[in-house]
Amino acid sequence: xxxxxxxxxxxxxxLPAKKSHPLHxxxxxxxxxILEMINHAGFGHIGGSFSAIDILISLYNxxxxxxxxxxxxLSAGHLCPALYTVLAQKNKFPRKELLTYAQFASRLQGxxxxxxxxxxxxxxxxxxxxxxxxxxxxGDKTHHTVCLTTDGEHNEGQIWxxxxxxxxxxxxxxxxxxxxxxxxxxxxxxxxxxxxxxASKYLHFGWTVTTINGHNFFELEKALKKAKSSTIYPxxxxxxxxxxxxxxxxxxxxxxxxxxQLPEDIYLAxxxxxxxx
Amino acid sequence: xxxxxxxxxxxxxxxxxxxxxLAVKNxxxxxxxxxxxxxxxxxxxxxxxxxxxxxxxxxxxxxxAVAAGLAASGKTVFLTSFACFSPALNWAVIKQSICYNQKNxxxxxxxxxxxSADLGATxxxxxxxxxxxxxxxxxxxxxxxAVEMAKMLPIIxxxxxxxxxxLPRLSTPTVFPKNLSFTIGKSHLLATGKDVTVLGxxxxxxxxxxxxxxxxxxxxxxxxSIKPLDTDTILKSVKKxxxxxxxxxxxxxxxxxxxxxxxxxxxxxxxxxxHLAITDSFGQSALNYFDLYHHYGLSPLAIxxxxxxxxxxx
Numbered sequence: 001x002x003x004x005x006x007x008x009x010x011x012x013x014x015l016p017a018k019k020s021h022p023l024h025x026x027x028x029x030x031x032x033x034i035l036e037m038i039n040h041a042g043f044g045h046i047g048g049s050f051s052a053i054d055i056l057i058s059l060y061n062x063x064x065x066x067x068x069x070x071x072x073x074l075s076a077g078h079l080c081p082a083l084y085t086v087l088a089q090k091n092k093f094p095r096k097e098l099l100t101y102a103q104f105a106s107r108l109q110g111x112x113x114x115x116x117x118x119x120x121x122x123x124x125x126x127x128x129x130x131x132x133x134x135x136x137x138x139g140d141k142t143h144h145t146v147c148l149t150t151d152g153e154h155n156e157g158q159i160w161x162x163x164x165x166x167x168x169x170x171x172x173x174x175x176x177x178x179x180x181x182x183x184x185x186x187x188x189x190x191x192x193x194x195x196x197x198x199a200s201k202y203l204h205f206g207w208t209v210t211t212i213n214g215h216n217f218f219e220l221e222k223a224l225k226k227a228k229s230s231t232i233y234p235x236x237x238x239x240x241x242x243x244x245x246x247x248x249x250x251x252x253x254x255x256x257x258x259x260x261q262l263p264e265d266i267y268l269a270x271x272x273x274x275x276x277x
Numbered sequence: 278x279x280x281x282x283x284x285x286x287x288x289x290x291x292x293x294x295x296x297x298x299l300a301v302k303n304x305x306x307x308x309x310x311x312x313x314x315x316x317x318x319x320x321x322x323x324x325x326x327x328x329x330x331x332x333x334x335x336x337x338x339x340x341x342a343v344a345a346g347l348a349a350s351g352k353t354v355f356l357t358s359f360a361c362f363s364p365a366l367n368w369a370v371i372k373q374s375i376c377y378n379q380k381n382x383x384x385x386x387x388x389x390x391x392x393s394a395d396l397g398a399t400x401x402x403x404x405x406x407x408x409x410x411x412x413x414x415x416x417x418x419x420x421x422x423a424v425e426m427a428k429m430l431p432i433i434x435x436x437x438x439x440x441x442x443x444l445p446r447l448s449t450p451t452v453f454p455k456n457l458s459f460t461i462g463k464s465h466l467l468a469t470g471k472d473v474t475v476l477g478x479x480x481x482x483x484x485x486x487x488x489x490x491x492x493x494x495x496x497x498x499x500x501x502s503i504k505p506l507d508t509d510t511i512l513k514s515v516k517k518x519x520x521x522x523x524x525x526x527x528x529x530x531x532x533x534x535x536x537x538x539x540x541x542x543x544x545x546x547x548x549x550x551x552h553l554a555i556t557d558s559f560g561q562s563a564l565n566y567f568d569l570y571h572h573y574g575l576s577p578l579a580i581x582x583x584x585x586x587x588x589x590x591x
C-alpha cells in the first residue's frame with residue numbers, strides 16, 4: 001500500500017502539473033502571439049512578457065475577479081505585450097490589432113496607455129502603479145484592485161512608500177502580484193540591488209504573503225483565492241517566474257529583457273520551441 | 278488703486294477655510310496630505326472629515342499616485358504640501374499618474390517663492406510654475422490674495438482637469454475687487470492705463486498698490502490663471518501700450534515672462550519688454566522677504582526703475 005501511494009506521488013511529481021491544466025494551451029498560444037507582435041514591431045520587452053504571461057492568463061480567466069468591475073493595474077508598463085495578448089483573448093479588441101504594437105497611431109503603445117481598450121492605468125516609469133492601485137482601492141472599497149509589479153521594480157523607493165501606506169489603511173481589497181523573475185535590464189536583481197528576504201519584508205510591513213511558482217496555474221489559482229479572502233490585510237503574491245520562459249535560449253538571460261529586431265534564425269528557433277511548449 | 282488701509286490676510290488660511298466649506302457640501306471631496314497638515318491649516322478638516330483626510334506621511338511620490346488612484350474612483354482630490362516638495366520631488370509621478378492618465382487631482386503647493394524667507398533656498402520654490410506649465414493637461418493657478426483664493430477654489434474644484442495651485446506662506450494685502458469673479462483662462466484688469474502693461478500673479482503684484490505708482494498710467498493685469506493664459510486681454514493691452522513689464526516671484530526660466538514674450542514675439546507685435554524675476558540663481562535666508570525682493574530686483578524700487586526704463590525715449 002505504501003509503495004502504491006509512493007508510486008502515485010512519484011507520478012504526480014514526474015507529470016509536469018502545468019501541462020495538465022486547461023489554461024496551458026492558452027499559455028502556449030499567447031506566448032506565440034507575444035513573439036509574433038514583438039518580431040513584427042522589431043521591438044519589445046520579451047523576457048518579462050514571457051515571465052508574466054501566466055499570471056495574467058490566470059487572473060483574467062479566473063472567476064474570482066471581473067475586470068469590468070474589479071481593477072487591474074499594470075505597474076510595470078513594459079510588460080504590456082503580455083497584457084495586450086490577454087486583452088485580445090478577452091475580446092477587448094481584435095487579435096489582428098496586436099500586429100500594430102508600438103507603431104505610429106496604434107492603440108497599442110510601446111508602454112501601456114489608456115487608449116487601449118481594457119487598460120485602466122498608463123505606465124512606463126516604474127514604481128508608481130502600486131501607489132495608484134492603493135488610491136483606487138481606497139476610493140472603491142466594494143471591488144478588488146490587483147496590481148502587477150516586478151522584483152526589479154522594487155529598486156524604486158516609491159514601492160516601499162506604497163507598501164507602508166496599504167498597511168496603514170488596512171487595504172484588504174488590494175493585491176500586489178510580483179513577477180519575480182530575478183532579472184532586470186542590466187543583470188540579475190541580486191547583483192544590481194539585492195532584495196533579500198522579500199516575503200518577510202512584506203510580512204513585517206503587515207501584508208499577507210504567498211510565494212508560488214508563477215508558471216503553475218494550480219498554484220496561481222490557489223494563491224489568488226487565498227489573497228482574495230484576506231479582508232483586512234493587503235495581500236502579496238510573490239510569483240517566482242523565469243525570464244524568457246518557454247524559449248530555452250532566452251531563459252534566465254537578462255539580455256532578453258528587451259529586444260530589437262530578432263534575427264530570422266532566432267525568431268524561427270523561438271517559434272519552434274513555443275509551438276511545442 | 279486705493280492705497281489706504283489695505284488689509285492683509287493669509288491666502289493659506291483662506292484656502293483651508295474654503296476647502297472646509299466645500300467639503301461640507303461635497304461628500305466626494307478628499308484631501309491627500311504629505312505630512313504638513315498643521316502648516317496648511319488642515320487640522321479642522323482632518324478632525325471633521327476623518328475618512329476623507331488621507332495622510333501619506335512624508336512621501337510625495339506615493340501621495341501623488343494615491344491621489345490619482347482616488348481620483349480614478351471618482352473623487353475630487355486635493356494633494357497638499359509645500360511647493361518645494363510637491364510638485365518638485367514627485368514631478369515624474371505627476372506627469373505619468375496624474376497628467377498622462379488624465380486624473381483630476383488638484384495639487385496645492387504652499388510656501389512658494391521667496392516669501393518663505395527665513396527657511397532658505399531649499400524651501401523657496403522658484404521653479405514650480407515652470408515645472409507645471411510644461412505638463413500637458415495641467416492647469417496652473419496662483420491667487421492674488423485671500424479674496425481671490427476664496428473665489429477661485431470652488432471653480433478649480435469643479436474643473437474636470439488636473440491643476441496646480443500656487444500659494445505663498447505669508448499674510449499679504451487683499452486688493453482683489455469684491456465684485457469680480459474668477460474664471461479659468463481669464464485675467465483681471467486691476468487698474469487701467471495707457472502707458473505700460475504690467476503682468477504678474479500672486480501677492481507680488483500688490484506691491485503696485487502704493488502711492489508711488491499712482492502717477493503712472495498702467496494696465497495692471499492679474500494673471501492668476503497662468504495656464505490657460507488670457508492671451509486676448511494681454512494682447513489687447515500690449516497693442517495699446519507698446520510696453521510690457523512682467524513681475525514674478527519665480528525663476529525667469531520657464532515663468533510667465535517667457536510665456537508672454539513668446540506670445541508677443543510670435544505675433545510680431547512691437548513692444549518694449551522687461552521681465553523682473555529671479556535670474557538663474559537660488560534664494561537664501563532673510564528674516565524679511567522685503568530684503569530678498571530688494572536683493573533679487575523684485576522690490577517696488579526695482580519696479581519703478583523698470584517703468585522708467587520702459588518709458589524712456591531710448
